[in-house]
Amino acid sequence: MLCWQLWSEFLLEWNLTRRYWFDTLAGLLASVLFFYSMVLGLENLTPEGLASLGLDLGPLLLVFAAFNLVVGTFQSIAYSVQSEAALGTLEHLGLARGGLLRQLLLRALVRGLQGITTSALVLLPLALLLGVRLAPAPWWPLSLLLLYLAALGFALGMGALALHFKRVEGFFTIVQFLFLPYFFSLVRFAPWMTPLPFAPGTQLLKLALTGEGAFPGLLLLAFVQALLFLGAGLFAMAWVYAAVRRRGLLGRY
Amino acid sequence: MLWPLWSEFLLSWARTRRYWFNTLANLGGSLLYFYAILLGFSRLTPEEARFLDPGPLLLVFTAFNLTLFTFQSIAYTVQGEAQLGTLEHMALARGGLLRQLLLRALVQSLFGVLWSLLVLLPLALAFGVTLGPLARWPLGFLPLFLAALGFGLLMGATALYFKQVDEFFTIVQFLFLPYFFYLVRFEPWMAHLPFAPGVHLLRLSLSGAEAPWGLLGLALFQGLLLFAMGLWAMAYMYRLVRRRGILGRF
Amino acid sequence: MRLLVQNVHKRFGKLEALKGVSLELGAGEILGLLGPNGAGKTTLIKVVLGLLLPDAGEVVLEEGGARRRPQGHEFGVLLEGSRNLYVNLSLLVNALYFGGIRGLPPKEVRPRFEAWLERFGLKDRLHAPLASLSRGMQQKAALALALALKPRFLLLDEPTLGLDPVSRREFEGILLELKKEGWGILLTSHDLEVVERVSDRVAFLHRGEVRRQGPTRALLRDWAGEGYRVRLAEPKAEALLKALGPGWSAEGPEVLFFLGPWEALREVLGTLPVEVLEVSRGTPSLEALFLHLFGEARPSPSA
Numbered sequence: 070m071l072c073w074q075l076w077s078e079f080l081l082e083w084n085l086t087r088r089y090w091f092d093t094l095a096g097l098l099a100s101v102l103f104f105y106s107m108v109l110g111l112e113n114l115t116p117e118g119l120a121s122l123g124l125d126l127g128p129l130l131l132v133f134a135a136f137n138l139v140v141g142t143f144q145s146i147a148y149s150v151q152s153e154a155a156l157g158t159l160e161h162l163g164l165a166r167g168g169l170l171r172q173l174l175l176r177a178l179v180r181g182l183q184g185i186t187t188s189a190l191v192l193l194p195l196a197l198l199l200g201v202r203l204a205p206a207p208w209w210p211l212s213l214l215l216l217y218l219a220a221l222g223f224a225l226g227m228g229a230l231a232l233h234f235k236r237v238e239g240f241f242t243i244v245q246f247l248f249l250p251y252f253f254s255l256v257r258f259a260p261w262m263t264p265l266p267f268a269p270g271t272q273l274l275k276l277a278l279t280g281e282g283a284f285p286g287l288l289l290l291a292f293v294q295a296l297l298f299l300g301a302g303l304f305a306m307a308w309v310y311a312a313v314r315r316r317g318l319l320g321r322y
Numbered sequence: 323m324l325w326p327l328w329s330e331f332l333l334s335w336a337r338t339r340r341y342w343f344n345t346l347a348n349l350g351g352s353l354l355y356f357y358a359i360l361l362g363f364s365r366l367t368p369e370e371a372r373f374l375d376p377g378p379l380l381l382v383f384t385a386f387n388l389t390l391f392t393f394q395s396i397a398y399t400v401q402g403e404a405q406l407g408t409l410e411h412m413a414l415a416r417g418g419l420l421r422q423l424l425l426r427a428l429v430q431s432l433f434g435v436l437w438s439l440l441v442l443l444p445l446a447l448a449f450g451v452t453l454g455p456l457a458r459w460p461l462g463f464l465p466l467f468l469a470a471l472g473f474g475l476l477m478g479a480t481a482l483y484f485k486q487v488d489e490f491f492t493i494v495q496f497l498f499l500p501y502f503f504y505l506v507r508f509e510p511w512m513a514h515l516p517f518a519p520g521v522h523l524l525r526l527s528l529s530g531a532e533a534p535w536g537l538l539g540l541a542l543f544q545g546l547l548l549f550a551m552g553l554w555a556m557a558y559m560y561r562l563v564r565r566r567g568i569l570g571r572f
Numbered sequence: 573m574r575l576l577v578q579n580v581h582k583r584f585g586k587l588e589a590l591k592g593v594s595l596e597l598g599a600g601e602i603l604g605l606l607g608p609n610g611a612g613k614t615t616l617i618k619v620v621l622g623l624l625l626p627d628a629g630e631v632v633l634e635e636g637g638a639r640r641r642p643q644g645h646e647f648g649v650l651l652e653g654s655r656n657l658y659v660n661l662s663l664l665v666n667a668l669y670f671g672g673i674r675g676l677p678p679k680e681v682r683p684r685f686e687a688w689l690e691r692f693g694l695k696d697r698l699h700a701p702l703a704s705l706s707r708g709m710q711q712k713a714a715l716a717l718a719l720a721l722k723p724r725f726l727l728l729d730e731p732t733l734g735l736d737p738v739s740r741r742e743f744e745g746i747l748l749e750l751k752k753e754g755w756g757i758l759l760t761s762h763d764l765e766v767v768e769r770v771s772d773r774v775a776f777l778h779r780g781e782v783r784r785q786g787p788t789r790a791l792l793r794d795w796a797g798e799g800y801r802v803r804l805a806e807p808k809a810e811a812l813l814k815a816l817g818p819g820w821s822a823e824g825p826e827v828l829f830f831l832g833p834w835e836a837l838r839e840v841l842g843t844l845p846v847e848v849l850e851v852s853r854g855t856p857s858l859e860a861l862f863l864h865l866f867g868e869a870r871p872s873p874s875a
Contacts, residue, residue: 070675071675073671073672073673073675073676073677073678074672074673074674074675076672076678077668077669077670077671077672077673080665080668080669080672081658081661081665081669084661084662084665085660085661088660088661089484089485089486091480091484091486091487091490092484092486092487092488092489092490093489095487095489095490095492095493096489096492098493099489099490099492099493100492102492102493102496103492106496152405155402155405155406156405156572156658156659156660158656158657158658160618160623160651161649161651161656161657161670162673163621163622163623163644164621164623164644164645164647164649164673164674165644165645165673165674166643166645166673166674166675167645168622168643168644172673230343234341234343234344235341236341236343236344237343237344237347238344239344239345239346239347239348239349239351240343240344240347240351241351242347242348242351242352242354242355243347243350243351243354246354246358311625314622314623314624314625315624315625315627316584317582317584317615317618317624319623319624320623322406407659485660567704570703571659571660571701571703571704572659572660572703
C-alpha cells in the first residue's frame, strides 16, 4: 500500500517536471552557475585560498550540495501545503491512506531524492570540468542522513505553520538567518557551537566529506539533535493538522 | 482608470490582512536583513573601502530590494493568478490584462516602499544615521525603476507562456552581480551594460555628487528601451497564448 | 455494512453549522441530502471524510458487528465545485496519482478509470490536461475518478453541476446501477428531480438541523393530496412564479403547484393575470416540498 503512495509522488514529481520543463531546465542551469561562481569566488577571493577553510574543492562542492539539499528540504513541506491550498487540492490530499501527514512526508522524501539527482547532475560535470577528486569517508551517507532528518523535522515545523497561515514564504527570510551557524561551524567549529541548530550535523558532514574520522560524541549529538527536531516537527504538524480540521481551515487558502 | 487602481489597492490590502503572518514575517525578515547589512558594513569593512555612508547605503539596498521585487512581481502575479484560476477573469479588466498587471505592479511597488519605510525609519533612528543629501533620490531611482519594470514585463511574458518560472529568476539574479560592481567602481565601458547607468546615477544622487547630463540621458534611454521591450514582449505573448488557448492554463 | 453519523455538532465561532445531526447510510442505498445554501451539507460531508473534526458526536462504520471510525481513503468523493483534481495535469496522471495515494496500484485503477471515461465519452481525452476540458467534462472526469477508486461509499456533493441534460440522465442511470451493485451513495444536489428519481431516502437539512428524513416515497406519500395543481390557459407558469411567494413551483409551462392551505391559494387565484382552467388536489414533487419547507428562508421576489 505504502509503496503505491510513494510511487504516486514519483509520478506527480515526474509529470510536474515535464509540465514545467522550462523551469526545471532553468533550475539546473542556475545550480551550475551557482556552484561554479561559488567555487570561483572562494578560490579567488579568499586570502589564503580554500586551504584556509580546511576544505579541498571536491568536499566543498559536496558540502554545498548538502547545503542545497537541506535548504530545499526546509521549504519543501510548507511549499507543498501552500501550492496545494492554492490549487484547491489540499483536502483531496487529506484523503490519502494514512492521512495528509504521511503523504506530505512521502512527498518530502521524493523531493529530497529529486534534489540529490539534480545535485548529481550538476556536480558531476563540474567535478570533471574542475578536475576535482572526491574521497569522502565511507560513512558520509550517515552524516548526510542525520543532517537531512534534522532539516526534515524543521520542515515539518514550517509545514505546520503553512497549514495554518498558508503563506509563509516571508518567514523563510528570517529562518535563513538560522543558517549562519551552518557557515560558522563549517569554517571553524568550536565546542560552544554544539547546541546550535544543525551545527553538529554540519560538522559531522564536513568531517565525513574530507575523509576524516568522527568523534562518537559528535555523532551522538547530531543524532540526538536530528531526533529532537524530527519529533518536535511531527508533533507540531499533527497538532496543527487537528487544529485546522477543528476550525475548518484545512482547505482554505 | 481610477477604479481599476482602487481595486488593486483593495486586493493588496485584503491579502496583506489575510496573510498577516507572512506580512509580519516579511517585515521582521527585512529588519534583520538590513540590520545585518549595516552591522556588517560598519564592523567588518575597513574604513577606506567604504564607498557610501550608512544612510545612503541603506537607501541603496532599499532601491536594490525594490528593483529585485519589481523584477519578479509581474511574473509572480501571472503565476499566482493562473494557479488560483483567476487569470482569465483578470484579463476581462477594462483596458485588458496588460494594463491591470501594470497597475498591480505599481500598487505592489507602493506597498514595497511603505514596508521599506517601516523598516528603514526605525533602523535609521537606532543607528543615528542621517539620510543627508537625498532630495534627488527619487529622480535617481526613476530610470532604474523603469528599467526594472521593463525587465519585469519580460519576465511576465515568460510566465504568461510557461506559468512556473521561479527557477529562472535564480539565473536572472546573476544579472544583479554587475549592480554591485558598478556600485563600487563605475567605468565608462560599463555604461551600456544593463542597469549600469541607472545604478551609477542612483549612487551619485545618494552620495550628493553632481550627475552628468549624459549619464542621466543614458539611464533614461536604457530605462525607456527596456520598458518598451517589456511592453512589446508582453503584448506579443498575450496574443500568442490567447491564440493557442493557454492563457488560463496553469 | 452501514455508515452512521451520530449526533454531530460543529460550531464555527458564533455560527452553529451542525446541531446534532444524525444520519444513516447503508450499502445499496442512495440517501439524498437536501437543504438550501449554507444549510451545512458540505460541512457534514467533510466531517464524514475526517477533513473536519466535529465538536461532539461521531461518524462510525458498522461492519459485521464491529464499529470503527472510517478513514478518508475509503470514500469516493466529489467535493463541491471543480476543485478535486490537478488542473495542470492529464486525466490519467490524476487518476493514477489519487488512486496511488489511497494505496491502489495503477493496474487496478487505470482499466476502471478508462472504462468510466469511455462511458462518459471522454476516453479520447485520457492524456489531455484537465484544464483543457469544459466544466461539465471536468465534472465527469472527477466523477469517473471517484468511481474508479471503487470505494465502499460514494459522497457526491453537487455531482450534476455543469452536466448537460443528456449526461444528467445518464448519470442517473449510473447511480441506479451502482446502487444495485451494493454501493452506498450520499448525494447532495439542487437538482431535485434527479434526487427524487434515484434516492431511496432523503434528509432535509436546514440551518444545521435535520428537519425531516425518511424514505423518499413515504415522505411524498405523507404529503399526498396536501397540495394543489393549477392548470393555466397560457404557458406562463415560469413567468408567474417570479411574482408568487413561497410554496409555489412550476411543473410545466402551463402547470403550477402550490403546497399550502386552501385559503392562501384562494387569495392568490383571484389576482392571477392568467385564466385558470382547473384546480385539483395533488401530491407535491420533492422540489415543491423543498420550496415549502425552505421557501421562507429566502425573500420572495415580490416581497
